[in-house]
Amino acid sequence: MRKNEKIRCQSCNEELGQNSVVFKCPSCGKRDITRCDHCRKVGVKYKCECGFEGP
Ligand SMILES: [Zn+2]
Numbered sequence: 001m002r003k004n005e006k007i008r009c010q011s012c013n014e015e016l017g018q019n020s021v022v023f024k025c026p027s028c029g030k031r032d033i034t035r036c037d038h039c040r041k042v043g044v045k046y047k048c049e050c051g052f053e054g055p
Pocket residue numbers: 009010011012013014035036037038039
């Protein structure tokens with residue numbers, strides 16, 4: 001993996017800015033879930049590789 005790679009929102013693929021969140025998947029705890037401010041506000045679903053989906 002490249003070190004300086006920008007983290008992108010998992011839902012819309014935008015670069016994460018202020019008010020974005022990164023957290024571990026609550027189901028498997030292995031994958032980082034990344035969400036931008038926009039996707040948090042509109043409540044876009046995220047999906048982990050393990051199959052977990054959340055609001
Ligand atoms: Zn987004």
